Amino acid sequence: MIRLERVTKVFGTVTAVDSVDMEVPAGAVCVLLGPSGCGKTTTMKMINRLIAPSSGKIFIDGQDTAGVDEVTLRRSIGYVIQQIGLFPNKTVEDNICVVPDLLGWPRTKSRKRAAELLEMVNLPPATFLKRYPKELSGGQQQRVALARALAVNPSILLLDEPFAALDEMTRLALNDDLLRLWEAHRPTILFVTHSVFESVYLSTRIAIMSARPGRIAAELEVLLPQPRERSLRADPAYGTMCESVSRTLSDAMSSAAASDAPALPSPASGRG
Ligand SMILES: Nc1ncnc2c1ncn2[C@@H]1O[C@H](COP(=O)(O)OP(=O)(O)OP(=O)(O)O)[C@@H](O)[C@H]1O
Numbered sequence: 391m392i393r394l395e396r397v398t399k400v401f402g403t404v405t406a407v408d409s410v411d412m413e414v415p416a417g418a419v420c421v422l423l424g425p426s427g428c429g430k431t432t433t434m435k436m437i438n439r440l441i442a443p444s445s446g447k448i449f450i451d452g453q454d455t456a457g458v459d460e461v462t463l464r465r466s467i468g469y470v471i472q473q474i475g476l477f478p479n480k481t482v483e484d485n486i487c488v489v490p491d492l493l494g495w496p497r498t499k500s501r502k503r504a505a506e507l508l509e510m511v512n513l514p515p516a517t518f519l520k521r522y523p524k525e526l527s528g529g530q531q532q533r534v535a536l537a538r539a540l541a542v543n544p545s546i547l548l549l550d551e552p553f554a555a556l557d558e559m560t561r562l563a564l565n566d567d568l569l570r571l572w573e574a575h576r577p578t579i580l581f582v583t584h585s586v587f588e589s590v591y592l593s594t595r596i597a598i599m600s601a602r603p604g605r606i607a608a609e610l611e612v613l614l615p616q617p618r619e620r621s622l623r624a625d626p627a628y629g630t631m632c633e634s635v636s637r638t639l640s641d642a643m644s645s646a647a648a649s650d651a652p653a654l655p656s657p658a659s660g661r662g
Pocket residue numbers: 401404405406424425426427428429430431432433472602
């Protein structure tokens with residue numbers, strides 16, 4: 391379980407995240423949805439302790455992360471960053487084994503795991519293990535990034551727009567791959583996306599952030615049947631939920647825009 395209590399991040403004069411309260415229950419898939427620049431990546435990085443909150447607390451399984459060794463914490467969380475982030479000078483196999491190697495796993499165990507993970511993300515190991523990132527398409531790189539995040543079977547996965555750069559068909563396929571992986575191991579997942587359709591398809595709960603400074607403007611439960619299957623996309627209940635999320639998102643964006651706008655001069659104050 392991940393819990394944020396009044397978490398704020400200020401960069402210089404910019405408040406990126408403003409007093410966010412949020413909970414991702416153990417084994418749930420929650421989505422963070424919000425306009426560009428509202429603080430989603432900053433929130434993910436604070437959970438992973440890549441950056442420290444200016445104030446507030448973050449708990450993982452009830453433990454305040456401020457008191458946990460940050461390297462240990464980071465290695466225990468699977469994180470797919472927004473820009474994929476594969477090491478260009480390492481093969482696919484060595485990229486996937488970065489954390490197992492740091493943890494001192496025997497080589498035979500980690501390399502066997504890399505091959506299993508490639509199978510799981512639908513990349514035949516015989517073809518892909520020894521390739522370098524530049525020899526892969528964007529979608530294949532994204533699959534490797536996901537495999538790497540899963541390497542040590544983490545109980546928490548932070549996925550920051552992992553499929554945003556992909557074509558629609560690859561994205562749909564990866565959504566299903568991710569759900570099958572989640573059903574097998576039930577990690578707690580926090581997933582950032584800009585896609586309303588993706589957010590509804592994947593999650594049981596959606597937290598909507600307003601424009602900067604990012605606040606949680608609304609939280610919606612997604613009460614659609616599990617396991618999620620392709621046929622759900624044709625279900626009217628799915629369409630209704632997408633519509634409701636879209637409306638809530640657009641309300642959050644317009645109320646933030648209104649509160650950011652300079653006050654209009656009243657007619658009495660005008661110089662006529
Ligand atoms: N290290 C930093 N120093 C200063 N400002 C930062 C830093 N990191 C992020 N910001 C600012 O904080 C705000 C939130 O950034 P963040 O990357 O969290 O947004 P985001 O919601 O992930 O956006 P996107 O959807 O475009 O990825 C932005 O205004 C950004 O410019």
